[in-house]
Amino acid sequence: MNQTLADKNILLIISGGIAAYKSLDLIRRLKERGAGVRCVLTQGGAQFVTPLSVAALSEEAVFQDLFSLKDESEMGHIRLSREADLLVVAPASADLMAKMAAGLANDLASTVLLATDKPVLLAPAMNTVMWDHPATRRNFRTLLDDGLHAVGPGQGDLACGEVGAGRMSEPLEIVAAVENIIGGQSAGPATGPSTGQSGAAPLKGRRAIVTSGPTYEAIDPVRYLANRSSGKQGHAIAAALAGLGAEVVLVAGPNNQPDPGGVSVRDIESATQMLAACEAALPADIAVCAAAVSDWRVAGEAEQKMKKDGSGQPPAFNLVENPDILATLSQMNGGRPSLVVGFAAETEKVVDHAQSKRTRKGCDWIVANDVGAGTGVMGGDENTVHLITADNVEAWPKMPKDAVATALAKRIADHFTNHFGSE
Numbered sequence: 001m002n003q004t005l006a007d008k009n010i011l012l013i014i015s016g017g018i019a020a021y022k023s024l025d026l027i028r029r030l031k032e033r034g035a036g037v038r039c040v041l042t043q044g045g046a047q048f049v050t051p052l053s054v055a056a057l058s059e060e061a062v063f064q065d066l067f068s069l070k071d072e073s074e075m076g077h078i079r080l081s082r083e084a085d086l087l088v089v090a091p092a093s094a095d096l097m098a099k100m101a102a103g104l105a106n107d108l109a110s111t112v113l114l115a116t117d118k119p120v121l122l123a124p125a126m127n128t129v130m131w132d133h134p135a136t137r138r139n140f141r142t143l144l145d146d147g148l149h150a151v152g153p154g155q156g157d158l159a160c161g162e163v164g165a166g167r168m169s170e171p172l173e174i175v176a177a178v179e180n181i182i183g184g185q186s187a188g189p190a191t192g193p194s195t196g197q198s199g200a201a202p203l204k205g206r207r208a209i210v211t212s213g214p215t216y217e218a219i220d221p222v223r224y225l226a227n228r229s230s231g232k233q234g235h236a237i238a239a240a241l242a243g244l245g246a247e248v249v250l251v252a253g254p255n256n257q258p259d260p261g262g263v264s265v266r267d268i269e270s271a272t273q274m275l276a277a278c279e280a281a282l283p284a285d286i287a288v289c290a291a292a293v294s295d296w297r298v299a300g301e302a303e304q305k306m307k308k309d310g311s312g313q314p315p316a317f318n319l320v321e322n323p324d325i326l327a328t329l330s331q332m333n334g335g336r337p338s339l340v341v342g343f344a345a346e347t348e349k350v351v352d353h354a355q356s357k358r359t360r361k362g363c364d365w366i367v368a369n370d371v372g373a374g375t376g377v378m379g380g381d382e383n384t385v386h387l388i389t390a391d392n393v394e395a396w397p398k399m400p401k402d403a404v405a406t407a408l409a410k411r412i413a414d415h416f417t418n419h420f421g422s423e
């Protein structure tokens, strides 16, 4: 076994979720890689796994009580965090994340988390309704903005019998995130990029979010506003980044493209859902916003199918602006992907409009394409793009969308190699 975590000390905080059983395996996986693992078990966590199992697997005492005279004199809460290179909260329960977001320190886990200046990795796990609750989303967002790292949660069968988002990442995914953060500490800040690798997989260890396809904005239960985007370009970019070794989350609006292999796909419909899925997929090194997101949605979507009322007057719609996903990812305080690439679909003055879009949104690069009538770009197989960076405009020849994706992925890999080096 590769000792990727030799001499590293991990403080694993196990809070109260059913996924705590996976944390027992996580302890083994971290130790296999040479890490020392100390564990804090919350009161909730101790309902799901026993201190005895945790102590036996970690080969260390388990810490549970803030006010224990014995623990505090032998290994105080400050020392617990000082002696760790990284704190991992797995599972991160909704309750513990709420305490962290509020800055509470009323038990050992929350006190250690408030008293630390070390990187913290969250692996949230909970029922999908709890995960989707605005309070949980707000707390999670706050923690990411504060510079904490996160892995998952993924989609799938949940222990509660439901299916959806909220499943704790598998132990090996958490280990990979730990390795990324620890590997990246020498290359930059805790929220910064991880160290890339050269060779056939130059993006190995990098995490990318790619958006693709159109969004559907509901008018009523059967009608929606949409656009002609097919998802071909975004899906091809996701596949190309994965082909270079990146771990890719593809957030996709309704489309008929096959899911690219080796990519985690999050299917969404509306712009609001797309933003939420992107935020949930953070942290990431790379974000490529290729989706054709609707600028507006209908205010007050009708709960029942709208009907003609016999007056001959069509219904009036009020539109409200959708969240700006590219600007949100580009302008995040803490946790911003280090390379954010936007797409500009323009029908006139393509380069001028795209250059001002790059500055306005705060992204790093823009891929501009002419989607005017007769170009056949929307839904077609070919694309003619300009790659616009802070100091350059490159006109690329007309190419199949797959080739555009391959060229863009290669440029992204070169960017990371040039800026952060290769191993």
Ligand SMILES: Cc1cc2nc3c(=O)[nH]c(=O)nc-3n(C[C@H](O)[C@H](O)[C@H](O)COP(=O)(O)O)c2cc1C
Residues within 6 Å of the ligand: 015, 016, 017, 018, 019, 042, 043, 044, 045, 092, 093, 094, 095, 096, 125, 126, 127, 130
């Ligand atoms: C059977 C059962 C399963 C639970 N699973 C979860 C879960 O997966 N995620 C979560 O956030 N809370 C879950 N809860 C609720 C938490 O255990 C509860 O909020 C607890 O106070 C959290 O404690 P902590 O702050 O020590 O994490 C579950 C509760 C029960 C009874």
